Amino acid sequence: MTEPLSFLHLTDPHLVPPGQRLYGLDPAERLRAAVADIVARHGPDGPAPAAFALLTGDLAHHGSAESYALLREILAPLPMPVHLLLGNHDDRAAFRAAFPRVPADRHGFVQSAFATPVGRFLLLDTHEPGTAAGALCARRLAWLAERLAEANDAPVFLALHHPPARSGIAGMDRIPLRDAEALWEVLAPHRARIRHMFHGHLHRPFAGSWRGIPFSSLRGTSHQVALDLAERTKVPGSHEPPAYALVRASAEEVAVHMHDFLDATARFHL
Ligand SMILES: [Fe+2]
Secondary structure, eight states: OOOEEEEEEEEEBBBBBBBBBBTTTTTTHHHHHHHHHHHHHSSSSSSSSOEEEEEOOOOBSOOHHHHHHHHHHHHHTSSSSSSEEEEEEEEEEEHHHHHHTSSTTTOOOOOOOEEEEEEEEEEEEOOTOEEEEEEEEOOHHHHHHHHHHHTTOOEEEESSSSOOOOOHHHHHHHHTTHHHHHHHHHHHHGGGEEEEEOOSOSSSSSEEEEEEEEEOOOOOSOOEEEEEEEEOOOOOEOOOOOOOOEEEOOOOOOEEEEEOOOOOOOOOOO
């Protein structure tokens, strides 16, 4: 058995400019609480050090420069690299102006690759202006195909805001990853070495497999989407507790722990 690599998955902070609230909550306050919890638990000297964090999109609710500046400030105390992805609520130009060092592909999409001891991570940009659905156009998919080809037989982990799998929540299934079929055409020849896909967008714990590829999504750091399959028109919101995930990946396994970082219930020994 190989030693697992630990890393974190956070998603959908939906920051709004300082002083504003969203759905009755303060997204900045909640993201600060997540960061404080991570610093205490997952720093290099903490009980469970994490190598990096993925933040899978909807960073800013209205994609404003003020919100991205706030994001930069809130994430600053994190002791590990944070890989930022875009979601439908983001604004690519405002994001890139606020985070000029975040890598992008040659067309300006916020897509990048990085190596880890357990495999190569490929981060995709599904943001498409003017729609809440996700897109992977020919240029973005060509980038993915190139990265998959150059990785030879190395294991691959994918991260993208919009999951290709349908949830059954009608309001979310109306804003899906539009290009799921085209994504599959690119992934299919490499299916056996794709270890896991990490998503945002759903604002709920949502895991399974899509055409044999395991995936997981989780609650956002602020507001949530309710498990309401009867609501056919609107997106059902909820104030279920926010979470981040601790992932432990080795050559043999990928284990995803959902952690409710505001939970203050009793701790005891069983
Ligand atoms: Fe979101």
